[in-house]
Amino acid sequence: MDLLHAVATGIAPPLCAACGRSCRAEAVVCTRCGRRLAGAEPLLSKGPPGLDRAWSSAPHEGVARGLVSALKFRRLLPVADLMADRIQWLAPAHVLSGPIVPVPPAPARLRRRGFDPAGELAAALAERLGTPLESCLVRRGSRRQVGRRRAERLGQPPRIHASGIAPRSVLLVDDVLTTGATMSACAQALRAAGAARVVAVTFSRRL
Ligand SMILES: [Zn+2]
Numbered sequence: 001m002d003l004l005h006a007v008a009t010g011i012a013p014p015l016c017a018a019c020g021r022s023c024r025a026e027a028v029v030c031t032r033c034g035r036r037l038a039g040a041e042p043l044l045s046k047g048p049p050g051l052d053r054a055w056s057s058a059p060h061e062g063v064a065r066g067l068v069s070a071l072k073f074r075r076l077l078p079v080a081d082l083m084a085d086r087i088q089w090l091a092p093a094h095v096l097s098g099p100i101v102p103v104p105p106a107p108a109r110l111r112r113r114g115f116d117p118a119g120e121l122a123a124a125l126a127e128r129l130g131t132p133l134e135s136c137l138v139r140r141g142s143r144r145q146v147g148r149r150r151a152e153r154l155g156q157p158p159r160i161h162a163s164g165i166a167p168r169s170v171l172l173v174d175d176v177l178t179t180g181a182t183m184s185a186c187a188q189a190l191r192a193a194g195a196a197r198v199v200a201v202t203f204s205r206r207l
Helices: 003-009 031-038 062-074 078-090 107-113 117-129 150-154 181-192
Strands: 043-045 053-059 100-102 137-139 160-162 169-177 197-205
Touching (some): 031 062, 053 062, 062 117, 062 169, 062 197, 100 117, 117 169, 137 181, 181 197
Parallel strands (some): 100 169, 169 197
Antiparallel strands (some): 043 053, 137 160
């Protein structure tokens, strides 16, 4: 399809979600980015305190980082499907067990963005695995921060609690694992609500 025809029919030529170059119709990323992402090595570790395991499909760099931004800031929902596909293909079976609990968004961010990237990824993954999605964690806004030093504010753990009884074995899902403070707070809240095993899965992990 040439560009004039595309403009005339109102169909924009498809663009790669990671690099912005044109790509195949219905593809989320171009061939080059797809190949780079395929070469990224998944990571498995004990993870932040409170978790039994943390698995991520790729380091948070290059194409993986571009995709996290595309979902978070440009709201490109097909990216959540691509992330879920990659997790389903690559994560070991012992990691992908138990009901899925998404890491809850900070209320201010949810208001500002109008959607929740971790929730979208968790829903896409639950659909693929045929596992229940149990959004049982709630995050409260941070306390008044005015006049507090930045270092102090950053050191504050997120305030997360469970809204009911947590599943015994939980698959905790987020788009990216950064410092691990949020994951640890989630794990603590889940264990307090009855979880005995908490495994975290994220699309990418900051090294
Ligand atoms: Zn690309």
